[in-house]
Amino acid sequence: MSGNTFGKLFQVTTYGESHGKAxxxxxxxxxxxxEISTDDIQFELNRRKPGQSDVTTQRKEDDVVEILSGVFEGKTLGTPISLIIFNQDQRSKDYSNIKDVxxxxHADITYQAKYGHRDYRGGGRSSARETAMRVAAGAIAKKYLNLKGIHVDGYVSQIGSISADEIDVSNAKSNKYFFADESKLEDLDIMFAELIxxxxxxxxxxxxxxTNCPIGLGxxxxxxxxxxxxxxxxxxNAVKSVSIGNTHNMLDLKGSEVRDEMTTAGFKSNNAGGILGGITNGDLIELEFIIKPTxxxxxxxxxxxxxxxxxxxxVTGRHDPCVGIRAVPIAEAMVNLVVMDHLLRNEAQCGMIDQASPFKK
Structure with a gap:
C-alpha cells in the first residue's frame, strides 16, 4: 500500500494493522x-493509549515502545530510527460477525473496492490504532523542537453540543477529556454517561x-x-475539516478588518493564524479541526x-464514544512532524540567510 510515508527531510514511514502482531x-x-530515550516516547504514547478512562475504548494496550535502531548510548546516530509496539489485546473475534458486512x-467498503481484500479486524490499517506510531515519531520531533524553544499544544474546545466558553490550553493537560474549559467537565460527565x-x-x-515558531518556514x-x-x-482518522487562523467570523468582516496591520512592534492582530503566503510569519500559529462521531x-x-x-x-467490541478525545496527542504529533520537517528543509535551503524578525525587539 502506498502513501505510508510522511515528510521530505524528516520522513516517517508507519506499518502494521490494528489486530496484527505489531x-x-x-x-x-x-x-x-x-538525546532520546524510550521514556521520552512512552510519555507521549501514554497520553494516547486506549483504556485509560471510562470515556475511551476499553481495549487494554500498554503500548510499550522499543527502539530497535538509530539510537546508541542515549543519542540519535543520524541513521534510520526503528520503533516497534507489539499488540497485546486484539480480541479479533469481536469482528467475526462483520467480516462480510x-x-x-467506515472505510470497509472503500478498502474492499480498492484492494479486493481487507483486514476486517478492527479496521486493519484504517484503524486509529495506526496513529500510535505517529505519536511515537512525533515525540522525537517534539524533543528536538522543544530544545529550539518551539512548543506545540493541543486541546478540545467542543464535544457534541458542549462548547468551551473560554480556551485555556493549560486546562487540557489536567482532565480526561483534554477539554480547554474546566467549567464544562460536569456537563461532559453527564453526556458521556448517557452516550455509553x-x-x-x-x-x-x-x-x-x-508557539515560538521561527519566521520563514514553508x-x-x-x-x-x-x-x-x-x-x-x-x-x-475521522477528521472532516481543518481551518487555520480566524475563520469564525471572517465572512462578516471586510478586508480592512481582516488584514493584520503591522507596527514596528509586530502584528496588531493574527487573523492569518501565523502564516502568510504559505510561510510562517513568527506569530502564534493556530488551527482548528472537526472530527466526526465514531x-x-x-x-x-x-x-x-x-x-x-x-x-x-x-457493531460489537470496544469503541470510543468520542474519538476526538484521544486525537489531541495525535494532532500534536502530526504538527510536530510538519514543523520539524520544514525546519530542517529551511535550514538546508536558507541556512545562511538572516531570517530574523523585521520587527523591533
Missing part, C-alpha cells in the same frame, strides 16, 4: 546527537497552537506550511454485505 515506524532524517460511514448507556457517539472540535506554492498542516491533520456504534444500522444484499449491522 505496529512500527521508521524515522529517517533525524539529526544526530539528539460493510459498516456504515445508549451505545452512541458524538464528534468534537479540537485546536492546536504552535514554501510559496505547493508546499505551503499551512497546506502541509492541513494535509497532516486531514490524514488523522462510526462503530452499538445501535443497528442499514448497510450491504459482500454479496450486495441489504442487511442490518450491529
Amino acid at each position: 505496529l512500527g515506524c521508521i524515522i529517517d532524517g533525524c539529526p544526530p546527537q539528539l 460493510f459498516r456504515p460511514n 448507556e445508549e451505545g452512541n457517539s458524538v464528534g468534537a472540535k479540537l485546536g492546536v497552537r504552535v 514554501e510559496p506554492v505547493f508546499d505551503k506550511f499551512d497546506a502541509d498542516l492541513a494535509k497532516a491533520i486531514m490524514s488523522i 462510526s462503530s456504534i452499538k445501535s443497528k444500522g442499514q448497510t450491504i454485505n459482500a454479496d450486495g444484499e441489504e442487511v442490518e449491522v450491529e
